[in-house]
Amino acid sequence: MQRYSAYSDIQVRGSILQTFSSGLGSSWRLINRFMLAEDLGTMGPHGLIEFDPMGWYPLPGHLRVLDRIRKDFGDVAVRQLAATIPRFVASLSSSRDIRSLFRDVDKAFHLSHGKNGEPMYCEQTGRMTEGIGHYGVETPADQKQILCEGTAPYPCVFDEGLLLSLAQIHEPTATLAHLTPEICRALGSPGCTYSVTWS
């Protein structure tokens, strides 16, 4: 299993991990155990893992938990987990339309990750800290299509679930296709390109 040592100084917000424990369904008990084994969260009084929503938790452990979920429960479980995130990220669900939402994804992504305990995006200055890749977005105004290139360390299937779920906030008919599937992070490529379309 990959160790993700390149991300040893990167953290993820507790609020993001909290959404995971809400989206786990019937396998939550086992996945809680994976998370605790990676020092993510603490055991709460009802046997459910708890996170400090504003706290920072190590990204490598989070990525290893996702790998474990993928191995034990399949791609569909990782997609489902990622799809629960938009419901809990207020800045994204309050966006005006699908294009403005996608233009904000990379900022929200950097805001929910930290380097040495500092958010990787500063809303006041607009400064972004490098180190976790990007969600690069093209939003042609005359087409019902968005192209998104994902170079984050998350699994490709995670981004597929996340981006489709984000698209469907404003466009319930949205579908997502992985362009040039042979160029994919799951096959060792640095990024994946997705096309989101709607009617």
Ligand SMILES: [Zn+2]
């Ligand atoms: Zn891919």
